[in-house]
Amino acid sequence: MQKRCLLNVAVALCLLGQGYLAISAHAADEDKTVVAEMGEARLSRGQLQNMLSAMPVEKRQALLGNPTVLARLVQEEVVRLYLLQEARKGGMDKKPEVVMAMRQASEQVLLNQYMAELVKPGADFPSEALLQEAYDKNKAKWRSLKRVHVAQIFLPVSPDEQKNRAVQQEIVRVYGEVLQKKVKFGDLAKKYSQHRESAEKGGDMGWVTGDKLLPELAPLFMSMAANEVYPPVRTTMGWHIFKLLEKELAPIPTLAEVKDGLVKAIRREAMLAKEQEVMESVLKEHPAKVHKDLLPK
Structure with a gap:
């Protein structure tokens, strides 16, 4: 059965390669192959064809350019159709709770599409002036780390929760010593840090580029000033006390470089605001009457 499925997929891909799989809704309605x-x-x-037509252009083009991935999509879809048939044969679609869930899902899709049409901005939105204004207001947000020079005191975590609690208590105690400033950070790193390579250098990890940092650490270092020590931080590797020695910021990207993402963000924000306006307008024009005395208690 699986071989037959894959054979038909292969035939479909051959037709695709010959140009028969054109994205046409009208043809899709007629083509029962x-x-x-x-x-x-x-x-x-x-x-x-209908499935492909409903996809974003980028995703559709990627699929059409990769027969292996397209074949996998086709196989997954026919498995889905098979399981749906089996569910209907078993009467699953007749169960009251399933009927209700299906109805609610159908209504939600309809409502989502209706609202999307109501709030969808024009094709020329946002204007170049609005884009420039949004870019100028958010320049600071476009800043990113090029590289950081940090020192650390590191204690690894353990699979044993009891030991982990002890490690957490220890890192808090060590941080207390750091705050007292009676002993230099580098000397404390040599004494306590269990990252041998950096501990031997007084915790100095050298320069680390932004793309090599753990995702949760980049915002942390962005917020720190030179020579600032941050309270204990837990990562997947363990507990760290970081001291920022230096940092270099990457150049602010140009408007052209961030334009696509900025357009999407502005349109999304405008749609959310419009949705709220629509809801308020509907309630104003057609006030809802809620019979509180009839609500379940």
């Missing part, structure tokens, strides 16, 4: 099957489940080329 089976491109994959499993048991009684069938996936037609028309259905596949």
Whole structure:
């Protein structure tokens, strides 16, 4: 059965390579050619075309350019259709709770599409002036770390929770010593840090580029000033007390470099605001009457 499914997928991909799999909704409605099957489940080329047409252009182009990934998608879809058939054969779609859930899901899809049409900004939104204004206001947010020069005191974590609690207590105690400033940070690192390579250098880890940092550490170092010591931080590796020695920031990207993401963010924000306006407008024009005395208690 699986071989037959894969054979039909291969045929579909051959047709794709010959240009027969054009993205056309009209053709999709007419094309009943089976491109994959499993048991009684069938996936037609028309259905596949409709699936592809509904995808974002970038994703669709990526799939059409990668026959292996497209074949996997087709196989997953025919498995889904097969399981749906089995569920219906077993009467799953007749169960009251399933009927209700299906109805709610269907209504939500309809509502989402309706709201999307109501709040969708025009194709020319945002204007170049609005883009420039948003870019100028958020320049600081576009800053990123090029590299940081840090020192640390490190204590590893253990699979044993009881030992972990002891490690946490120890790192807090060591941090207390750091705050007292009676002993230099480097000397405390040599004494307590269990990252041997940096401990031998007084905790100095040298320069680390931004792309090599753990994701949670980049914002932390961005917020720190030179020679500042940060309270104990837990990562997947263990507990750290970081001292920022120096940092270099990457150049602020140009508007052209961030334009695509900025456009999406502004449009998304505008749609959310419009959704709220629509809800308030509907309530104003058609006040809802809630019979509180009839609500379940």
